[in-house]
Amino acid sequence: MSDLLHVRDLHVTYRTDEGPLSAVRGIDLRVGRGEVLGIAGESGCGKSTLASTVLRLQPASADVTGAVLFDGADVLTMRWGDLRAVRWAGASIVFQGALHSLNPVRRVGVQIGEPIRVHEPEVGDDEVDARVTDLLEQVGLPAARAAAYPHQLSGGQRQRVMIAMALACRPDLVVADEPTTALDVMVQAQVLDLLSGLVRDLGVGMVVISHDLSVLADVCDRIAVMYAGRVVEQGPADEVFGRALHPYAAALSAAFPRVGDPASRYAPAGLPGDPPDPRESVAGCSFAPRCARAVERCRSEEPPLEEHLPGRTAACWRIGEP
Template structure:
């Protein structure tokens, strides 16, 4: 049986007035049913662009190469009819900023019901309403909230509505793009608990995108770290967060202090500099200009992603074999 999602050598290039901009460069990724994979990295590293290829949501200016296989079928070569059937029913997306994603003049019950009516138009209204109530209860909201408008809900409640919409057609894959960025810490924890419980109860797969490695470490089974449009490290969540191989993954982990760790309290760690401009990537390793361990050899060639044990990979020449 094939993986739920398999991405092979995926590259995405945007056409601009200033020339072609490579946003994603040769990424491989796999995700199985019942698994949560985290995609981490700073803004501009290519996370959301990569995720958009799963449902073929790129703008006309984008050129995508490689393979994006959903249950063995290539999304990039699907007919429009097959792609339309895949969206919502096969794979769905939870976007960041629910207030901007929800229609402000429609009740949330109608918005949750819309994908059900589109994909199953023969379903009686009574069953659709019952399904909406069931979905709201699944994400921890009373069914009576179906009559509310988005502005009548809190940020956490709106995000739960987005999750309910993503689950409306019982998809096998959920792509969550920074779903908790705009939420406070307590509400963030509640939303993450909802997501984790739903994945394990329903047996769906989830790709979770975030710049916060600590969030991914708590939620995910595996983590994929991206930098400059490429994967620089993959491995079990606990291993990547607690013992990163690549210097960049280590810097991401160190940026989030551990509660009770006096070293993090009195000597907070950060990463100087900014991520590279995709249109002007440095030679060799894109992280070399910011890397405290960089040597001259790092600027000569782009390091390949190498395996270190059965479940760890890193793209760094300084990592010991």
């Protein structure tokens, strides 16, 4: 499978009044055509920073090193005109919180059609309207909803509009940042089924970002678990979710209750402590202060991300030890 997206040794540091804040530290990821990669982790681990950097949407206060190769071209160094062509037409993003991402005073059909008009100026109004209708139907909404304003739609409908907008210019890659946040369980399942179907039917590559490992296990081929700006485990979705190697990935998996499992129902599955402050450097493994299995080496040496099983990488000194 050829790489549609290859993130290579990516570092993102924000300049703040209180000093540099390291949000992403040495990320390496690959996404192939027709593949879904999930990015999991707590709030503040760098997931959304990674998502925005894929399309070079990071703020001016961010210092970025490394490479983000989309179809072989580095997004971080390409000229503005080339980057403008990549956005929407080559790769698009579904932002977290559709209500805040949609223009409240414009009808959603106009907003879905806008990227088509910008990137394909040769397309006439009638064809744009026809494509908007097709896109709405593709995401399970009637064509009449094109005339609605965002506030007239439910949360799930707004999320579907965002997905339709992301697909408007038929991109090869879609980045979905927390696409099911604040949705009820039934609507969440519908949106996840929709995303899975789009990858299957259209053959696009997709990156889905979520703090919920169970959400990713349902729709993703592979999962990368992030902690404190690093990937600490990566592998096939069912294996990471069911048999995690890294203690943090195991804690994320345990936080999801399993129906019919008494131990899951009655045993507390929370993780004590908080992620480290990204403004402070941590000697050793950043997860060590919260890890019940940490030893002295964990507190003094940062473990590399290494392959421990075929297709499974993890950054932990204690893997394989009792």
